[in-house]
Amino acid sequence: MHSTHLGQTTSIQELARGADYPARVLAAIVEISLAKDPPALLEGLMRATESIGASASVFTAAIPEDGSRPSCFSVFACHPAFAHEQSNRDALLDNPWWHFAQTHRKPGTNHEMQLQHAADAASMEVARQYGFRSCLVVPTMSGTEPARQEMLCLGSECEDDFEGSEARVVRALARSLASELHDWLTGHLRRQLLGTTQLRESDIRLLAMERRGLGTKEIAGLTGLSLASINSRFQRINTYMNCTNRKDSARRAAAYGLLEPL
């Protein structure tokens, strides 16, 4: 067995019986929002995972792009060798955890994962070696379309550590952690896209109108811009967004949280 960063000395269930357990875990979870960049997020996830009493955790997000293949963003709060094992997109998005997250709204444990192929069992076995002997998968999904899909997986060295009545507290806290990670990622993606595309507020308003399905004439009526000016603005936006048409640009902007109110 590989030693993990987070040397788990006791079961989560035992820790969760402590009166101050929820408060301690929440204190670590609220710090997630303060992370300035991915390294700080990783550090924050590591602390939150440790405070929960888990031995490892992984947060993965699939961000829809203009084509059929999504972008992926992952943070591994576990032994880095597991990150290497999982570091291609197929491994990240083709395993029992991710399949569960795609098809469920509520968190589930390893007992609820469906192992359909030999590769699924192998994937779970590798995870066991890196601190995920038992695990809790928390799916999250953005409310906007196209939906960004995300998953937090917490691991424990103890069998069945996420089962039973004590696990209710842990599940609630894990959901809270997943939500904080989701919010952080929304802000990060938004900043990242704004940084690389140099879009202006007026461009974002145009993209929002396109996303609502408004045509050029309707946009002209709302903004007072000429039809030619609107088409020209969208051409420039498409170049910035590296998309071939305004529909794809608006989809990408939505997926990156750019059209959500701050």
Added chain:
Amino acid sequence: MTELRALHALPAPISVGGHGESWQVHLVNVPSGVAAGRTLRLSGNARLEWWALFSNLEQVDVCATKDPLRFAEPIRFARINREFNNAFHSSRPDDVHTGARTGR
């Protein structure tokens, strides 16, 4: 409440072209070790980015044996390992290395 932030950055931006794909590695010192981020640019706007925390050089060695770059990009792979060494042996908190941290 302690603000989470990297203490100092030791950027190792490495880009490799070829076949329309490129990757970059970023190493950043954080209080509990070295955060390593790898970004792989795929077709279109798609990209793959993942971050992992290395607590010591032993973990770097373990991962090196699994890293496909070891044979595919041996020179740049060696450079990444050198940067890891630098990161773990850099003890001064104000030891800031300048350079662009791209891909963020």
